Amino acid sequence: MPTSAALLDTIRSEVDRSLRGFLDRQRPLVSAPEIAPLVAAAEDFLSGGKRLRPAFCYWGWRGAGGGDDPALFTAAASLELLQASALAHDDVMDASDLRRGMPSAHRRFQAMHEKEGWSGSAEQFGENAAILLGNLLLVWSGEMWRTSGLPPAALAAAQPVYDHMRTELMCGQYLDLLEQVRGASTFDSALRVALFKSGKYSVEQPLRLGLVLAARGREPWIDRLCEEYGRNVGIAFQLRDDILGVFGDPAETGKPAGDDLREGKRTMLIARALAAASPTQAEEVRLTLGDPELERGGVDRLRRVIEETGALAACEKLIDDYLGQALRSLDDAPITPEARTALADLAVAATARRT
Amino acid sequence: MPTSAALLDTIRSEVDRSLRGFLDRQRPLVSAPEIAPLVAAAEDFLSGGKRLRPAFCYWGWRGAGGGDDPALFTAAASLELLQASALAHDDVMDASDLRRGMPSAHRRFQAMHEKEGWSGSAEQFGENAAILLGNLLLVWSGEMWRTSGLPPAALAAAQPVYDHMRTELMCGQYLDLLEQVRGASTFDSALRVALFKSGKYSVEQPLRLGLVLAARGREPWIDRLCEEYGRNVGIAFQLRDDILGVFGDPAETGKPAGDDLREGKRTMLIARALAAASPTQAEEVRLTLGDPELERGGVDRLRRVIEETGALAACEKLIDDYLGQALRSLDDAPITPEARTALADLAVAATARRT
Structure with a gap:
């Protein structure tokens, strides 16, 4: 996919530049030298990533007639601060050790405590410290968005979307907690959680933000495109994430193999496997899913159940279906031809197999 | 103090009304019925409290010529959402069981888990869930502030103050964490943490927000008043809080007696006691401060050290001094006479002995 790869590269470098600029402006505001590790953690935590959310926002903006504008890149880049905040908190909540192949934020601060020989519990x-880092990234995301330099009328039009997205994200994460502890998840309930927690704020809402910013308001065709393209790409994206969480290469995911299985994530993939499992297979899942000490052998057995129940193939098929629906919805959308091509490429890039 | 009490009552009822209105507007946005406990927790968590921060904001606004305006109450009330967010996260970080005499947010959700018999760790x-509740309150605070209905020019003038306040709060809380684990705290370092973590965002910044909103900009006299009145009241307020955390009546503080001692808080009061302690007294502090199992007897012994070293009397004297400086700074400030009287009353109310 050279086209979308090149597009993403351009957007990524603009987003990186904006994020560096924002952090550089924050640094002098925080005068105490002891704060430096907090800002350094924010910086490292923000590096890397595919910048998909800013890319959806950017192509929404261009699709609704927006021109190339550094202010838009800044507003779009703020979505990465929001995402980084969610990841820092997520890793605390899931007790994850790794993020993008590096120590998660809480492990990083724990290591600092151990190295300095401070008193009390390093853990x-x-x-x-990771909770506070997440909070700082969260307030900075709102600040970067508002101070992007976009015209006040554009920001005012998009602000309700932005606010709704953040409330939805927090509530979606809470639904996800509930889903884990209530145990009995169906495909539909897992889908709902995936949509609220991730799908919407990964694709649909960033796209809507870009469209509404450029159009200076919400119009029926915008909501239609966001629901038909954005939601379907969001679900396919989340299904791909479910598959990567179980079968993904650690070099690609930055997480140990089968980490989602150890965390007991009630994903659509797992729900589909459970729905089709024999009693023996269901028992295998019951005994191993969510075991934090799960070894490679257990991961392999669970993977086999997911394949043998047909859940893996079914989810791959669903990804194709959702992607197909998303791509078809682009045909009639009154967006620029350039944006139509780019959004098609982006949808494929966001949901493609990584092998 | 009937005057300031009556003033606070009026402000409190307006603030309560604004908060209820805001939560009522949020509720339908979150369609899933399982979210109701999250909103209910937010509601309970926001009830009560003296609403001091909105009161400082209100009197800043009035002092710089602002009229009675429901929008200002809404903007001021948003400070309570920010404070509630900080408290929800603080209680997780300190593993506190109680807040205002009620279970802290994380204990409330833990009890819900136990009652429902869900799987996994209730704790x-x-x-x-409390981390997510704090996040929700944090994003709502920014939204309520922005959607208060104040004129865009007023909000734009005050926004940098608002953003700086939130960054300062998160960084101050991080400094507080550092102070606890590094152990060796001096009065000056404890003062710095108290200022960043609490003093500034309890008094100085709410006051500055009100003044800048009404004046539509930062003027030299505003910064002077905020530094001379706001900072001094903030420090005195925090010193009072230090004393209440050790000697306060649980019926008043809503926390078990001596809770700050069990948490090992490195307050100005403790720093003052350590600086004046004999080797035996210092050893007593070293052995008991921060012991989560500390019994009533240990609390009493630590209290005695704090009294016998003269730290209690010294801190009471400091409160009087800071308060005196704050009150004197009101004399020359170009604010309305009504605001001058109210701010004097508020300073006394925020720092007075509670016996």
């Missing part, structure tokens, strides 16, 4: 210090 | 569920 607790790490978690607390 | 972990409680902490994770």
Whole structure:
């Protein structure tokens, strides 16, 4: 996919530049030298990533007639701060050790505590510092969005979308917690959680933000495109994420193999496997899913169940279906031809197999 | 103090009304019925409290010539959402069981998990839900502030103050974590943490927000008043909080007696006691401060050290001094006479002995 790869590269470098600029402006505001590790953690935590959310926002903006504007890149880049905040908190909540192949934020601060030989629990210090890092990234995301330099009328039009997205994200994460502890998840309930927690704020809402910013308001065709393209790409994206969480290469995911299985994530993939499992297979899942000590052998057995129940193939098929629907919805959308091509490429890039 | 009490009552009822209105507007946006406990927790968590921060904001606004305006109450009330967010996260970080005499947010969600008989760790569920509740309150605080209905020019003038306040709060909380684990705290370092973590965002910044909103900009006299009145009241307020955390009546503080001692808080009061302690007294502090199992006897012994070293009397004297400086700074400030009287009353109310 050279086209979308090149497009993403351009957007990525603009987004990176905006994020560096924002952090550089924050640094002098925080005068105490002890704060430096917090800002350094924010910086490292923001590096890397495919910048998909800013890309959807950017192509929404261009699709509705927006021109190339550094302010738009800044507003779009703020979505990465929001995402980084969610990841820092997620890793505390899931007790994850790794993020993008590096120590997660709480492990990083824990290691700092151990190295300095400070008193008290290093683990607790790490978690607390990561909660605060997540909070800082969260308030900075709103600030970067608002101070992007976009015209006030554009920002005012998009602000309700932005606010709704953030409320939805927090509530979706809470639904996800509930889903884990209530145990009995169906495909539909897993889908709902995936949509609220990730799908919407990964694709549909970033796209809507870009469209509404450029159009200076919400119009029926915008909501239609966001629902038909954005939601379907969001679901396919989440299904791909489910598959990567179980079968993904650690070099690609930055997480240990089968990490989602150890965390007991109730994904659409797992729901589909459980729905088709024999009693023996269901028992295998019950005994191993969510076991934090799960070894390679257990991961392999669970993977086999997911393949043998046909859940893996079914989810791959669903990804194709959702992607197909999304691509078809682009045909009639009154967006620029350039954006139509780019959004098609982006949808494929966001949901493609990584092998 | 009937005057300031009556003033606070009026402001409190307006603030309560604004908060109820805001939550009522949020509720339908979150369609899933399982979210109701999250909104209910937010509601309970926001009830009560003295609404001091909105009161400082209100009197800043009035002092710089602002009229009675429901929009200002809404903007000021948003400070309570920010404070509630900080408290929900603080209680997770400190593993506190109580807040205002009620279970803290994470204990509330933990109890819900236990009652429902869900799977997994109830304690972990409680902490994770409280992190998300704090995040929701944090994003709502920014939204309520922006959608208060104040004129865009006023909001634009005050926004940098608002953004700086939130960054300062997160960084101040991180400094507080550092202070606890590094152990060796001096009065000056404890003062710096108290200022960043609490003093500034309890008094100085709410006051500055009100003044800048009404004046539509930062003027030299505003910064002077905020530094001379706001900062001094903030420090005195925090010193009072230090004393209440050790000697306060649980019926008043809503926390078990001596809770700050069990948490090992490195307050100005403790720093002052350590600086004046004999080797035996210092050893007593070293052995008991921060012991989560500290019994009533240990609390009493630590209290005695704090009294016998003269730290209690010294801190009471400091409160008087800071308060005196704050009150004197009101004399020359170009604010309305009504605001001058109200701010004097508020300073006394925020720092007075509670016996």
